[in-house]
Amino acid sequence: MALFRNRLLLVLVLWLMLTAININKAYHIDDAFHLEAALWIKDHPATPMSGLINWKDAPTPLYTHNQPPLFFFLLAQVIKVTGTGEIPLHLFLSVFTFLALFLFNRLTEVLKLVNGSFLLLLFAFNPAMVVNQNLMTDVPLLVTVLASALFLLKAGESSKTRNYFLSALVVGFGLLIKYSVLPLLVVIALIIAFRRDFRYLWVLAVPLGMLALWSGWNLAEFGSVHFLDRPRSGFHINRVWSVISVTGALALFSFSLTHIHRFRALLRYLLFGLFAAFLVMIPVVLFIQPSQPLISFIFNMLFEVNGLIVVFLLISFLISGIRREGFVAYLKTTELIIVLFILSIGAFILLFAPFMATRHILLILPFILLYSAPVIETATRAMNRTSLALTIALGILLGISDYKFAGFYRKTAAQFVPSGDAAIWSAGHWGWQWYTTQNGVKQYETGSTAVKEGDLFIYPAKVAKQEFKEILVLDTIQKIYEKGNVFTFFSGNYKASFYSSAVRVAPWCYSLRPVDTIYVCRVTGNHGTVK
Numbered sequence: 001m002a003l004f005r006n007r008l009l010l011v012l013v014l015w016l017m018l019t020a021i022n023i024n025k026a027y028h029i030d031d032a033f034h035l036e037a038a039l040w041i042k043d044h045p046a047t048p049m050s051g052l053i054n055w056k057d058a059p060t061p062l063y064t065h066n067q068p069p070l071f072f073f074l075l076a077q078v079i080k081v082t083g084t085g086e087i088p089l090h091l092f093l094s095v096f097t098f099l100a101l102f103l104f105n106r107l108t109e110v111l112k113l114v115n116g117s118f119l120l121l122l123f124a125f126n127p128a129m130v131v132n133q134n135l136m137t138d139v140p141l142l143v144t145v146l147a148s149a150l151f152l153l154k155a156g157e158s159s160k161t162r163n164y165f166l167s168a169l170v171v172g173f174g175l176l177i178k179y180s181v182l183p184l185l186v187v188i189a190l191i192i193a194f195r196r197d198f199r200y201l202w203v204l205a206v207p208l209g210m211l212a213l214w215s216g217w218n219l220a221e222f223g224s225v226h227f228l229d230r231p232r233s234g235f236h237i238n239r240v241w242s243v244i245s246v247t248g249a250l251a252l253f254s255f256s257l258t259h260i261h262r263f264r265a266l267l268r269y270l271l272f273g274l275f276a277a278f279l280v281m282i283p284v285v286l287f288i289q290p291s292q293p294l295i296s297f298i299f300n301m302l303f304e305v306n307g308l309i310v311v312f313l314l315i316s317f318l319i320s321g322i323r324r325e326g327f328v329a330y331l332k333t334t335e336l337i338i339v340l341f342i343l344s345i346g347a348f349i350l351l352f353a354p355f356m357a358t359r360h361i362l363l364i365l366p367f368i369l370l371y372s373a374p375v376i377e378t379a380t381r382a383m384n385r386t387s388l389a390l391t392i393a394l395g396i397l398l399g400i401s402d403y404k405f406a407g408f409y410r411k412t413a414a415q416f417v418p419s420g421d422a423a424i425w426s427a428g429h430w431g432w433q434w435y436t437t438q439n440g441v442k443q444y445e446t447g448s449t450a451v452k453e454g455d456l457f458i459y460p461a462k463v464a465k466q467e468f469k470e471i472l473v474l475d476t477i478q479k480i481y482e483k484g485n486v487f488t489f490f491s492g493n494y495k496a497s498f499y500s501s502a503v504r505v506a507p508w509c510y511s512l513r514p515v516d517t518i519y520v521c522r523v524t525g526n527h528g529t530v531k
Contacts, residue, residue: 007105007109007116007117007120008105010105010117010120011098011101011102011105011120014101014120014121014124015094015097015098015101017124018094018097018101018124018129018130018133019090019091019094019097021130021133021396021399021400021403022090022093022094022097022133022134022399023086023087023090023091023094024086024087024090025086025090025133025134025402025403025406025407026086026403026406026407026409026410026431026435027086027134027135027406027410027431027434027435028134028402028405028406028409028430028431029134029136029430029431029496029499030134030136030430030499031134031135031136031430031431031434032429032430032431032432032433032434033053033055033065033429034071034072034075034135034136034137035075035084035135035434036051036053036434037051037053037062037069037072037075038072038073038075038076038079039076039079039084040053040062041069041072041073041076042076042077042079042080045073045076046221047221048062048069048072048073048221049061049062049063049069049218049221049222049226050062050063050221050222053065054429054433054443054445054466055429056466057445057446057447057466057467058445058446058447058466059445061222063218063221063222063224063226063229065230066230066354067137067177067178067179068175068176068177068178068179068214068226068227069176070173070176070177071137071140071177074092074140075089075092075135078092089135090133090135093133093134093135093139093140094133096139096140096142096143097129097133097139099143099147100129100139100142100143100146101120101123101124103143103146103147103150104119104120104123104146104366105120106150107146107149107150107153107366107370108120108370108373110150110153110154111153111334111370111373113370113373113374113377114377115373115376115377118376118384118388119369119370119373119376121388121391121392122253122369122387122388122391123365123366123369125391125392125395125396126250126252126365126391126395127249127250127358127394127395127398127399127498127508128250128358128359128361128362128365129362129365129395130395130396130398130399131358131395131398131399131402131492131498132358132359132362134406136359137177137178138359138362138363139362140177141174141177141178141180141181141363142362142363142366144170144171144173144174144177144181145174145181145184145341145345145363146366147166147167147170148167148168148170148171148174148181148184148188149167149337149338149341149367151163151164151166151167151170152164152167152187152188152191152337153334153337155167155191155197155200156191156195156334160197160200161200164188164192164197164200164203165203165206167188167203168185168188168203168204168206168207169206169207171184171185171188171207172206172207172209172210172211173210175207175210175211175214176210176211176214179227179230180345180348180349180352180353180360180363181345182348183344183345183347183348184341184344184345185204185207185208186344187337187340187341187344188203188204189201189204190340191336191337191340194331194332194336195332211227214226214227215227215228238502238503239350239353239356240350241304241503242356242501242502242503243307243346243349243350243356243360243361244303244304244307244308244311245300245303245304245307245501245503245506245507246303246307246356246357246358246360246361246501246507247306247307247310247311247361248302248303248304248305248306248307248308248309248310249299249303249306249307249358249501249506249507249508250358250361250365250507251306251307251310251365251368252387252390252391252394253369253372253376253387253388253390253391254271254306254309254310254313254387255268255271255379255383255384255386255387255390256372256375256376256379256383256384256386256387257309257310257313257372257375257376257379258271258309258313258383259375259378259379259380259383260375260378267309267313270305270309271306271309274302274305274306277302278302281295281298281299281510282510285510285511285512286512289512292494292509292511292513293504295509295510295511296494296495296497296504296505296506296509297504297506298509299506299508299509299510300501300503300504300505300506303506303507310368313372313375314342314368314371314372317371317372317375318339321333321335335371338367338370338371339371341364341367342364342367342368342371345363345364346364349361349363355500355501355502356500356501356502357498357499357500357501357507358492358498358499358501358507359499394490397490398490398492398498398508400487401487401488401489401490401491401492401493402492402493402498404487404488404515405488405491405492405493405515406431408482408515408516409430409431409432409435409460409463409516410431410435412480412518413432413435413436413438413439413441414435414439415480416436416439416441416456416458417439417440417441418439418440418441418442422454422455422456423442423451423452423455423456424440424441424442424455424456424457424458425441425442425443425444425451425455425456425457425458425523426441426442426443426444426457426458426459427444427457427458427459427465427466427468428459428460428463428464428465428466429463429464429465430463430464430496432460432463436458441458444457444466444468445466446466446467446468446471447471447528449526449528451472451523451526452523452526453523453524453525453526454522454523455522455523456520456521456522456523457472457474457521457522457523458518458519458520458521459518459519459521460516460517460518460519461516461517461518461519462493462495462496462516462517463496463516470527471526471527471528472523472525472526472527473523473524473525473526473527474519474521474522474523474524475521475522475524476519476520476521477520477521477522478519478520479517479518479519479520480517480518480520481514481515481516481517481518482514482515483514484511484512484513484514484515488511488515489510489511489512490508490510491508491509491510491511491513492507492508493511493515493516494506494509494511494513497509
């Protein structure tokens with residue numbers, strides 16, 4: 001087909017399809033935080049980290065949260081022109097979606113991969129790419145990661161000064177979006193050393209200088225260095241299993257990776273057994289209706305198996321490559337660059353990510369595809385068609401499901417517009433916080449004495465929210481919910497698992513449950529403080 005031969009045309013078509021899926025999606029999960037940060041920065045650009053946002057129990061400064069504000073600065077400039085409507089801001093985000101697709105395609109060209117169109121389809125329709133096009137930092141950050149890899153690869157062929165500089169520069173921009181790209185400085189240094197291009201090590205001063213300037217800004221603004229003082233969590237072994245399960249939940253192309261391995265028969269039996277298990281779970285969920293925690297746990301175990309298969313195969317490919325080239329020669333191959341991007345970002349996620357989510361794996365997913373490309377190229381047509389069909393089907397189904405998930409809060413919040421003497425208060429963050437606030441509903445702060453008897457108090461059951469249950473005395477007068485349907489059956493909304501999964505919480509699973517329940521209550525008492 002001409003579409004697959006003309007790579008740029010394919011990129012444009014995929015970009016339009018992904019943009020169409022996301023263009024009018026309700027603001028969701030961390031979108032509300034990013035919008036509030038951008039609104040603060042729009043009016044206070046000199047003090048970007050001093051704005052107050054209620055993202056737990058009460059408003060706290062931006063510098064107590066996790067991310068630097070470059071993306072929020074960009075968002076603020078767009079808001080100045082377009083306002084905060086979903087369509088213009090998602091069109092802004094779609095620019096990064098296009099760049100991610102374009103850069104991934106360029107990487108396949110620089111690596112001279114003949115199956116670049118197939119890889120592009122697997123990348124574009126992966127659920128991590130489809131769903132995570134929210135107004136968050138992940139796709140913009142992915143652009144900096146892909147660009148850094150592209151320039152690093154090109155530096156091995158020509159214009160070393162220019163390409164090493166650009167590789168380091170985009171990492172510097174990435175650091176000002178999210179600190180998780182910091183290990184790429186080590187990757188750049190190692191590649192320069194392996195190529196014996198030591199005179200280009202000076203390029204590392206560019207991102208380090210950008211980080212130093214940002215840290216100086218922090219000291220002037222709030223008296224400490226955000227990079228050093230930001231919230232973090234310690235390593236726990238459970239995170240390893242979470243990373244593997246999320247990888248297994250997204251790597252639906254694993255069917256294409258098995259055919260050259262000496263254990264291919266066993267691996268294929270395992271994969272088809274997993275596929276059969278997912279099919280069997282459909283009638284089990286529909287007719288037996290086990291509890292949602294049990295369904296999620298079973299799915300996570302199935303994802304663990306698929307994830308372990310993928311990790312095992314990637315390690316096998318690495319060992320085979322080192323044996324084929326010899327260790328010293330392998331250090332100078334383009335293949336090693338792809339390996340180092342997987343290992344460095346993966347290690348940072350394991351050690352420092354406060355929780356596990358599909359958006360974290362999104363950063364290494366394209367490199368897994370690129371690294372596996374020679375194997376995928378020689379896979380049977382049946383295996384590749386299976387991989388592609390599963391990827392496209394699940395990407396679209398989860399994309400629609402998450403669209404419905406986000407839309408529930410926008411639609412329900414529209415029912416509450418204050419009028420008369422009684423105030424309406426809301427607990428709950430994410431998109432619910434944005435839409436209720438936009439309608440004039442007051443955000444609750446834990447312990448606030450402003451909430452009076454007779455006021456309305458509304459909150460969603462499943463959204464992270466302020467503590468109020470030991471403080472307020474509430475009389476529930478209504479519950480608002482929508483029954484689960486065919487569009488939400490493939491679901492990532494159990495504990496918002498597509499955005500934060502754990503050992504017992506699968507990134508996605510089947511669900512018949514309502515997206516959420518909104519409780520409408522009358523305040524009958526306020527103790528003012530936590531007991």
